Amino acid sequence: MKRNHWIWLIIATLLMGVLACTGGKSVTPAPETPAIETATQEAPTLRPTHTPAQPTAQPTTAPSTAEPKPKVTEAPTVVAGASLEVINESGVELAELYISGVEDSSWGANQLSESIVPGGSITIQALEEGTYDLKTAFADGSTAEIMYSVLLSGENSWTVFGMEGLPDNAVLRFEEDFTDNRNNWGNSFSDEVDYPAPGDGQYCINIKVSEMTAWEWYEPFRTDEFLTEVQCSLDAGTDASCGLGFGPDGDNLFWYELDAETQSYAVHLLQDDAWQESLIGWTEDLHINPSGANYLALARIEGTLYVYANGMLINWVDTDLFPTGRVGIGGATYEDAPVNICLDDLMVWRIEK
Secondary structure, three states: OOOOHHHHHHHHHOOOOOOOOOOOOEOOOOOOOOOOOOOOOOOOOOOOOOOOOOOOOOOEOOOOOOOOOOOOOOOOOOEEEEEEEEEEOOOOOEEEEEEEEOOOOEOOOOOOOOOEOOOOEEEEEEEEEEEEEEEEEEOOOOEEEEEEEEEEOOEEEEEEOOOOOOOOOEEEEEEEOOOOOOOOOOOEEOOOEEEOOOEOOEEEEEEOOOOEEEEEEEEEEEEOOEEEEEEEEEOOOOOOEEEEEEEEEOOEEEEEEEEOOOOEEEEEEEEOOEEOOOOEEEEEOOOOOOOOOEEEEEEEEOOEEEEEEOOEEEEEEEOOOOOOEEEEEEEEEOOOOOEEEEEEEEEEEEEOO
């Protein structure tokens, strides 16, 4: 699958990136976006605390103005005759390529007999038509890029841009693996949402009703420019979604939402306790893993909000709203409930000026 060149252009101009996962398989060796008006805000006062507060925002109904989420598509019947051209635009030599059936538990063997140099390409012939997971890696074995549930039929091409490291001016402010509750997460319960304390290395929020969005703030950190990432997994077979937010309070925030089941995402806007027109409507992206955990990342740099899925920049929107705020983690339900949204590996960086 060929990656759109607009993503390459923005990546080429940014000095940033994000950590990413390498996927769950083992490796066998050998709308037009609406203009956003500036909203004048007073900078919130930094609270004198070093631990996350209890959930401070009332669970909020999911955006009624958002576009409907796309339906899950069924895998095609497997027949013979596909090819895949892999084009290397990562700027680094690609040493490994894996083409694995979506039901396979292993990535299988490396399909490359020689590396793909930057700007070069290679074509794999005589593939059975069907749905595959695709992975490329650098010479040191680190993942360059992964695409999930890619339909290969006839002639196909995939432009690999790869993932970049953190910008030099990113300073880690907080890291949480939820192996214990020294940071005082959760322990709050209601008829609609339960926030139990972390257990088994995860922080799981149980949303008990339909059409509900719920999150907990990372309370101590208020900033203007930041980068944050969290791993999220959901109860399988539900229409629930993972969420990552930023805003000054529970009535005002950007809400990045990722639905693994349909490999789609959206960015919503909550303003004055009312959901507005979505900044980015529901959009499919094959960097989203439909059958496992996903890493969501959100960054705010120089008036632009960037969204990432599993280490890949997938979209952005310019906005002057909410010049300072906090990071919130959680999720949302639609028709299916109750649902557990389980979070792990939260990291928050400040972008120094």
